[in-house]
Amino acid sequence: MSRASIASRLRWSIGLLAVAVLVPTGWLAARQTLAEVNALCDARLAQAAFGLDTMISRTGLGHLASGSGQPLPDVPVAGHLGETPTHEVEVGYQVVDADGEVLLVTGNMRSLGVALAGGPAFRDVHIDRRRWRLYTYRDTAQGITVTAGERYDSRRDVLRALWMEHAVPLLLGIPLLVLALRWSVRRALAPLVTLADLLRHRSTACREVVVLHGAPQEIQPIVDALNGQFQRMGHALERERRFSADVAHELRTPLASTMINLDSAILGSAFDGGVSLPEAYASLQSLAHRTEQLLLLARLEDTTDMPRERVDLCAVARAVVDVLRATHHADGASLELKLPILPVWLVGYGPALDALMRNLVENALRHAPRRGHVSLEVRYAGPAAVIEVSDDGPGIPAERREAVFERFHREATSLGDGFGLGLSIVQRAARLHAASVELLDAASVHGLLVRVTIPF
């Protein structure tokens, strides 16, 4: 039963439930019928005895005495009971006087002997190996005892007839019921089969939603959930596709300039004035930088390998500034570091925070003018730590600040060196710390101020 089908489960459970309900109720109904038939027959038996007694009292005892000792002819029961006509004599009488003399007896009850009054009014006895039901009535006024008897066979025939009448249609109905059950179960499960077919024949590249016409209430949530899942997968695929296209652009462009420059360099210095080789080198550096950034971004997407630890933001800032000062051109912008006296501790991802600050400062240095000014500040601000990086470059107009956060976005004024990639890294690292990133106007006339607020 590892993979029972809903259909067979339904068929079995409905079938078993039907049996569990029908058998006891049928049994109860049968018992009830039996009791009623017995009560009815007993009443008839008693009434027959009284009737006989009344007749005897009208005609007088004397008339009975004349035929004393001679059994009466059996009284055949007329009509049909059940399937077969009943010819057997199933009813009988006996009249006994006060002295125990049998005054009147039917042939079938002759071997009964003298029925004595005083015992129970109704009795079950065996006469000629047949079970009889007897009713004995003592008429003290006339001094006679009247006994009416009925063979049990007769009652059985009545019962059988009743059973046939009620049970046969039911029994005939059962196979029909089974067929109807199968049909309705199959019909109810048809949408599931359709859904399975739809899903089976769906290609992996298919982006369309599954439409199941007339889906029942129970299946619609499944269809909706599936469609939601398909849509999310579609979006994820689309994002991946765009990401790889953007990655291709980020990497192929510096590769292209490397190749063009090297081709020019090969043609000789008369051709290119000797500038191609340094340019090719710079292009390769740009390629290396972008590769690093892409890898960093990919690493930040998955934090399972990154430990969450206590990090001092001041120490991270100092390390970032040290590295950037060492590699930065002498005639570039100056880099200022503003730190509080006490360390700023928080629990977070050290490498992510390092990447965040490094990319913010690198962007600022790239956009600051020659001999411009870039500052990195770390401070407490209420229940949060704040990192601020400002430059005195051209800034970003307020209406385009949203757009620069898009991955791989390139501002027309930037030098095209993975501007958006840097901000994507910043944004991702900020999200890891539930931090907010704001682009603001720098204190100087123009220039950009990026504020990252990390709640503790």
Place this chain on the structure above:
Amino acid sequence: MNIIVVEDDVRLGTAIKRALEHLAYTVTWLRTGAEGLEALRNQSVDLVLLDLGLPEKDGIEVITEARRLKVKTPILVMTARDSVESRVQGLDAGADDYMTKPFHLDELAARIRSLARRAQGLADNQLESGALSLNLSSLEVIYRNQRVELTRREFALLRLLMERQGKIVRRESIEGSVYGMESDVSPNALEVLVHALRRKLSPEAIHTVRGFGYMVPRDIT
């Protein structure tokens, strides 16, 4: 031949501009799609080298809009998008050729020559007029069976006149093609250039049509 390069990457843009200038083309390098479209609409441009992933206005939009404005200038797309769909999309929008980054300078030059040939209805890379022949691929100039060394500008001027041999080429058209968008061109720079060319070839190789421009006759002797 005036070529516009629309590429937002500084290093690639400068590298292409420098390399093509050494191949005797006049190159203007622009960094946004909007600037590229502007140049296409307002100037006589012989060929556009267009990157697709541009800030503000995407390369495909530039092509679509340029074609909508009935600009017939050949457009050579250079892009990092190498999927078949984006190729089809680019060509369907109206690009004439498609190059995937990275590419070699030789390939770039060959495709530019091929597009220029197609635009001028030429079968090969050879321009000939009597005793004068120009090889557009090797940049070799032969006159009366002698090799002639020309500067880039001289070659560019001669190529332009040879392409339209037997017809008068207007001054403005020559300046646009040879000097491109350069603003610091002295008023008599063209005269000086023509004079230098005549000295290397022969005085009768280039005719002056006063008030209009210059012309190379059909059968130079």
